[in-house]
Amino acid sequence: RVYALITNEKEEILLADEEYLGKRFTKFPGGGLEWGEGIYDALQREAQEELHQxxxxxxxxxxxxxxxxxSFKKTxxxxxxxxxxxxxKPEDxxxxEFPFDFTHGKPxxxxxxxxxxxxxxxxxxIDKLMLEKLKKSISDL
Known part of the structure; x- marks a missing residue:
């Protein structure tokens, strides 16, 4: 799986609120690779699919x-x-407006x-670990 830690000039990070199999969760944008796809290509495809850019x-x-x-398939x-x-294009x-606000669709x-x-x-x-690592990398600057 491949994920993006997307930040902006306001020291904010982009979160995705999703619903899958009746469960709601917050994560970083991204997802699984498709057959024959490289990791970077999957990252860009996921961004196009989810973020439309x-x-x-x-x-x-x-x-x-x-x-x-x-978390979804124990095997x-x-x-x-x-x-x-x-x-x-962050402006697009x-x-x-709040967690799990699906006004514009899901996620x-x-x-x-x-x-x-x-x-x-x-x-x-793993997202929890990434948050710790990201905060540490920022504090080390």
Whole structure:
């Protein structure tokens, strides 16, 4: 799976609120690879599908090197690749006004201050780890 840690000049990060199999969760934008697809190509395809635009300044941030069981299919394990990136046209993104605001469809997107985002705001264990790593990388600057 491949995900984007999309930030802006206001020190915010983009979150995706989704609903799948009757469960709601908040995560970073991204998803699975399709057969024959490279990781970077999948990142850009997911951005086009979900955000209706491409990503710029995409830079590899982290690849998991530990076992992580899928939250949805217990017989699957995940390898997740995260990139930092920016939106090519941030002004064109349709945003929700609150968590799980599906006015513009699913998933719903919203900006959150990185400094205010907490581990418990995210559903998946790897996203929680990425939040910690991102905050550390910012504090190390």
């Amino acid at each position: 491409g990503l710029t300044h995409a830079k590899h941030f982290y690849t998991t090197d530990f076992f992580q069981q899928s 699957d394990q995940l390898i997740s690749v995260y990139y930092t990136a920016e939106l090519s 993104l349709l945003l929700g 719903s997107f919203r900006w959150v201050k990185i400094s205010e985002l907490r581990r418990e705001d995210l559903k998946f264990p």
